[in-house]
Amino acid sequence: MKTDRIITILCLVGAIVYPLVLRDPYYMHMAILVGIYVLLAISINLLLGYTGQLSLGHAAFFGVGAYVSSLLYLNMKIEMWGGMILALFASGLLGYIAAKLAFKLRGAYFVIMTIGIAEVLKLVGLNWVDLTKGPMGLTDIGVPRIDLGGLGVIDFANKVPYYYLILLIVLLCFFFQYRLVHSSFGRAFISIRENEDLAESVGINCYKYLVIVVIISASMAGLAGALYAHYVSFIDPGVFGFFISVNAVVMVIGGGQGTLVGPILGAILFTLIPEWLRFFGNARMAVYALLVIFIVIFMPKGILHYTKWLLRLSRREANE
Amino acid sequence: MNEAILCIDHLTVRFGGLAAVNDVSFTISRNEIVSLIGPNGAGKTTTFNAVTGFLKRISGSIRFEGEELVSLKPHQIARKGIVRTYQITSLFPSISVLENIRTAHHAKEHETLFDVLFNTRRKRQTEAMTLKKAHEILDFIGLREKEKLLGSNLPYGEQRLLEMGIALAAEPRLLLLDEPSAGLNDTETQRMKELIRKIREQGVTILLVEHDMKLVMGISDRIVVLNFGKKIAEGAPEEIRKDPEVIKAYLGERRRDAKR
Numbered sequence: 001m002k003t004d005r006i007i008t009i010l011c012l013v014g015a016i017v018y019p020l021v022l023r024d025p026y027y028m029h030m031a032i033l034v035g036i037y038v039l040l041a042i043s044i045n046l047l048l049g050y051t052g053q054l055s056l057g058h059a060a061f062f063g064v065g066a067y068v069s070s071l072l073y074l075n076m077k078i079e080m081w082g083g084m085i086l087a088l089f090a091s092g093l094l095g096y097i098a099a100k101l102a103f104k105l106r107g108a109y110f111v112i113m114t115i116g117i118a119e120v121l122k123l124v125g126l127n128w129v130d131l132t133k134g135p136m137g138l139t140d141i142g143v144p145r146i147d148l149g150g151l152g153v154i155d156f157a158n159k160v161p162y163y164y165l166i167l168l169i170v171l172l173c174f175f176f177q178y179r180l181v182h183s184s185f186g187r188a189f190i191s192i193r194e195n196e197d198l199a200e201s202v203g204i205n206c207y208k209y210l211v212i213v214v215i216i217s218a219s220m221a222g223l224a225g226a227l228y229a230h231y232v233s234f235i236d237p238g239v240f241g242f243f244i245s246v247n248a249v250v251m252v253i254g255g256g257q258g259t260l261v262g263p264i265l266g267a268i269l270f271t272l273i274p275e276w277l278r279f280f281g282n283a284r285m286a287v288y289a290l291l292v293i294f295i296v297i298f299m300p301k302g303i304l305h306y307t308k309w310l311l312r313l314s315r316r317e318a319n320e
Numbered sequence: 321m322n323e324a325i326l327c328i329d330h331l332t333v334r335f336g337g338l339a340a341v342n343d344v345s346f347t348i349s350r351n352e353i354v355s356l357i358g359p360n361g362a363g364k365t366t367t368f369n370a371v372t373g374f375l376k377r378i379s380g381s382i383r384f385e386g387e388e389l390v391s392l393k394p395h396q397i398a399r400k401g402i403v404r405t406y407q408i409t410s411l412f413p414s415i416s417v418l419e420n421i422r423t424a425h426h427a428k429e430h431e432t433l434f435d436v437l438f439n440t441r442r443k444r445q446t447e448a449m450t451l452k453k454a455h456e457i458l459d460f461i462g463l464r465e466k467e468k469l470l471g472s473n474l475p476y477g478e479q480r481l482l483e484m485g486i487a488l489a490a491e492p493r494l495l496l497l498d499e500p501s502a503g504l505n506d507t508e509t510q511r512m513k514e515l516i517r518k519i520r521e522q523g524v525t526i527l528l529v530e531h532d533m534k535l536v537m538g539i540s541d542r543i544v545v546l547n548f549g550k551k552i553a554e555g556a557p558e559e560i561r562k563d564p565e566v567i568k569a570y571l572g573e574r575r576r577d578a579k580r
Contacts, residue, residue, distance in 0.1 A: 198406070
């Protein structure tokens, strides 16, 4: 328990001083992308890791968040703050509809439904040209500035303030997840994963909790989408892409599903690994794919599990 | 004392053309132990599934303390106080024994999302209450020392005890036990029998499906016998033992056997 706390504090301090140490724009860019993927991974973990339902269509919520916030900014001059909140509600609403559709669908059927939702939205994004500009995408999505009077201006167009904004949101979402999982809500989620019939026969309304979890998960993904759109300032229907959903699921499974920290570890590693593999040139993604297969085969419980195991092993050796 | 807690009235369940339960009626009085017996396929588990809301499209009426249960969902029925166990071991396999019990106490926890997020006093009290209850139950079923083990890592006999614990955590007033002694050895069956007695002493009414006749005869106040979906007998253990219909159902008729 004590080492856990020390590691948590170290990580937090590391995340806070990171921009001071590595001011290079490339490193800041990677850190911001990692942050956005951490949000997406936390969101998928709530659903996959705790209720055991796999979504391969989380890009639907991510994309809706991105488009809602961008369109509000471009058409109605609503700043990112309002856009983010409305993106959260819009994707939460979509989550509610998706959960209602899912009703009795579990396992493979649930997966197919989520893929379907994302693909339908992608087609809408491509073809509703009047609103979304189709494949041309939306450009010039701006970010807010905060004028602190005499203290200067925080311009979120700079990477460092944006990094801290994302760090703050990630911490809030992590905290939210932590509280949720350690409560009667969390136990109800897990009971769906473990044994739904038994859960029903002790009085747990599994369907209600599935709806709750999908809404929360979808809202977080929407928030990540909005943050992404304002950061890169350009989006096209690619934000609904299958690749985004799959990538985030790989992060959750690779890192350690159903754990609090695993998805964060996964999001960090699986965003950075493709970068480290750049010296393979064109073979980069093939090597990445092999690595993912390797991890899934030899570390089915996720990297976190084996890190802990290694820690325990080294501690035992130190004692002997 | 003899007030009816569960009234099953003309219950019929059809699977396609087959009537798995055919016009069955019986009542259970408060704090009784009633056993439901019969050969394989007689409709015992189907009756359980009907009472606990796992079957749709059933005809007849099932009333619990005067309230109609037909058309309610399983979790709603559980919240009214009817909890069941399963014939095949059914627990939450990859969480600890303690978490298994805590999870099952869900219906008695009343916290909102707000309580959870802000860790309000109500949330902390709820957690403390659930933990206390879970420990009481673990002491009761004798698995307190194993609370940290995963459900699936318990030996089979203790998994069956844990299932009882899970059911008890939901605080039932009527407990439906589907073959609790299946697969247990003599000592374990004896332990299970004692446990069922102890549960009854706490004021819980019990409906038992069981193949172990020694257990059934030793523990039941009353026995209901089903065969091919129909009720063929009902009465005290001594009466059932001597009932010609029951003997026929279990052993068959001599003359018909001889002809073949």
